[in-house]
Amino acid sequence: MAQRLLTFEIFRYNPASPEILPRLQEFHLEETQGMTLFIALNRLREEQDPSLMFDFVCRAAVCGSCAILINGRPGLACKTLTHDLPDKIVLMPLPVFKLVGDLSVDTGVWFRHLNERTEAWIHTDKIFDRQGPEDRMDNPLAHQIYEAERCIECGTCIAACATANMRADFLGAAGLNRIARFLIDPRDERSPRQVFEVVGTDEGVFGCVGLMACDDLCPMEIPLQAQLAHVRRKMALAALRKKK
Amino acid sequence: MELVQLASGLFLLGFLQFHLFAVSTIILGPAAFNADSAWLDEYYLSYLGIPLVILAIFVHGLVALRKAPWKFQEMQTYLQHSRRLAHLDTWAWLVQILTGMAVLVLAAIHIWSTLLTWPIEAAKSITRVQSGYFSLLLALLLVAEIHAMVGLYRILVKWSWIHRRKFTSYLVYATIFFVVLGVIALLVFFFRKV
Numbered sequence: 120m121a122q123r124l125l126t127f128e129i130f131r132y133n134p135a136s137p138e139i140l141p142r143l144q145e146f147h148l149e150e151t152q153g154m155t156l157f158i159a160l161n162r163l164r165e166e167q168d169p170s171l172m173f174d175f176v177c178r179a180a181v182c183g184s185c186a187i188l189i190n191g192r193p194g195l196a197c198k199t200l201t202h203d204l205p206d207k208i209v210l211m212p213l214p215v216f217k218l219v220g221d222l223s224v225d226t227g228v229w230f231r232h233l234n235e236r237t238e239a240w241i242h243t244d245k246i247f248d249r250q251g252p253e254d255r256m257d258n259p260l261a262h263q264i265y266e267a268e269r270c271i272e273c274g275t276c277i278a279a280c281a282t283a284n285m286r287a288d289f290l291g292a293a294g295l296n297r298i299a300r301f302l303i304d305p306r307d308e309r310s311p312r313q314v315f316e317v318v319g320t321d322e323g324v325f326g327c328v329g330l331m332a333c334d335d336l337c338p339m340e341i342p343l344q345a346q347l348a349h350v351r352r353k354m355a356l357a358a359l360r361k362k363k
Numbered sequence: 364m365e366l367v368q369l370a371s372g373l374f375l376l377g378f379l380q381f382h383l384f385a386v387s388t389i390i391l392g393p394a395a396f397n398a399d400s401a402w403l404d405e406y407y408l409s410y411l412g413i414p415l416v417i418l419a420i421f422v423h424g425l426v427a428l429r430k431a432p433w434k435f436q437e438m439q440t441y442l443q444h445s446r447r448l449a450h451l452d453t454w455a456w457l458v459q460i461l462t463g464m465a466v467l468v469l470a471a472i473h474i475w476s477t478l479l480t481w482p483i484e485a486a487k488s489i490t491r492v493q494s495g496y497f498s499l500l501l502a503l504l505l506v507a508e509i510h511a512m513v514g515l516y517r518i519l520v521k522w523s524w525i526h527r528r529k530f531t532s533y534l535v536y537a538t539i540f541f542v543v544l545g546v547i548a549l550l551v552f553f554f555r556k557v
Contacts, residue, residue: 191447214444281453284444285437329521330452348523 123150123206127163129171130211133220143209144168156196156210157185160222172221180338183273186213187222193278195338213278215287226274233294237317239301242309254306267300267346269339276333276343288322292333292343295324299346302353311357319354327351420470455513462510469503497553504545512538 125148132141146163157178164171176182178197185196188211190204201208216224233239276292277283283291290298298318301307318324327347334343445453476496512534519530 188447191449279448279450281441281444281456285440327521328456329517330450330456331520332448332450332453335450335452344520345523348521351522 124148125150125159125201126207127159128207128209129163129222131171131221132218133172134218135220150201154201156187156189156199156201156208159201160196160210172219172223174219174223181271183271184226186226186273186275186278186338187211188213188278193275193336195273195275198338213274215277215283216274224274226272229274229277230272230293233290233297236290237294237297237301239297241301241304241307243306244308256305260303260305264300264304266341267296267303269341270296271339273338275336275338279332279336281330281332282326282328286322286326289326290318290323292327292337292347294318295327295350296341296343296346298324299350302350311353312360315354315357318350319358324350324354417474420467455516459510459513459517462506462513465506466503466510469499469506472499473503497549500549501546504549505542508538508542508545 127146127148128143129146130141131139131144133139146167148159148162148167151158155178157175160171160173160175164173173187173196174184175197176184178185180195180198183195186193187196188209189196189199190209191211193213210222212218212222212224213226216226216229219225270293272293274293280289280291283289295318298314301309302311302314320326324347329347331344334347337343441457445457516531516534
């Protein structure tokens with residue numbers, strides 16, 4: 120296979136030096152075999168421009184920090200092969216989140232807020248016995264919880280969501296998936312009605328208009344359509360029971 | 364709210380398809396059409412149904428539009444986002460909002476003009492279609508069907524009653540079927556002599 124010369128157009132802006140206006144900067148790089156965007160970005164920084172800012176930690180789709188807009192669509196830089204992309208690649212930072220600089224955004228504050236709002240921890244009156252055996256759980260249920268737990272908080276679903284882009288207080292697929300995880304966990308003693316108080320609103324599950332970009336683009340391929348629908352059904356039931 | 368939207372949407376979907384079948388009886392001839400209309404009248408279905416449909420359109424419009432990007436900034440964000448994402452389902456929402464608004468206007472004209480010459484009879488309908496309403500009805504047929512089918516798709520997706528990708532093609536076939544049926548009915552109205 121003949122080597123391609125890739126053209127990158129990368130968003131550049133550093134909030135620390137606002138006098139330099141946001142712009143797209145062009146870079147060229149020869150494609151190598153098995154090249155991911157993560158590799159390409161590192162080479163650009165090492166060989167061409169050491170001031171280029173972007174996030175990464177694990178380079179193996181585990182940490183969720185390298186999500187960027189790749190030709191307009193959010194995805195993980197480390198999981199995207201340049202092989203699957205055209206000759207010209209436009210890279211932008213994720214929308215919705217606060218820009219740190221160039222391709223780097225702060226997803227931490229957003230997800231912290233999400234965890235606080237959904238109170239994403241087990242609520243229980245039981246006193247934890249450190250010496251005693253753990254409560255048993257059957258395997259299918261544990262798998263179900265794990266399915267939702269696989270979320271790496273990369274922010275792809277939030278950047279892909281039209282509602283989350285328009286409305287800052289919308290929980291998005293990541294938030295509702297979190298809710299789904301605690302709804303099925305028997306150790307969590309919150310009733311569906313209590314959960315309804317948090318997500319039975321237009322900022323919660325009923326704000327979702329079902330455009331399913333989250334489901335299409337989730338890099339972990341979490342079945343977000345099913346997770347959202349699960350929360351929606353549970354919340355609709357809770358609403359009906361509440362009226363009685 | 365969400366349940367009201369779902370219920371009113373499903374009700375209107377049912378009505379639309381029923382209405383289309385009823386009107387399509389013109390293909391079988393004016394006698395069948397008149398018998399149909401008379402039957403609905405006899406059991407007071409028309410008198411009950413028409414106010415109910417108008418009410419449902421209003422309720423559905425109000426409830427569903429609460430999520431639409433009303434503010435200019437929201438609209439701008441949405442359009443920018445859609446262009447960037449190039450994602451079919453995301454664009455379908457714009458189609459949904461626009462066709463929904465078009466249905467509100469066109470359906471109002473359609474109901475008004477029909478009620479003016481109550482009761483519904485084949486001869487009157489034929490005159491109406493031939494006196495310039497053809498294009499309006501054709502437009503209404505298209506936007507209403509598209510709105511209904513995209514809406515049905517979204518209901519099924521949101522409550523996850525279907526496998527998304529497999530089901531889409533069925534809905535496309537259903538849309539084509541209903542639109543073709545409607546167009547044939549309209550053409551019969553258009554070319555039949557009074």
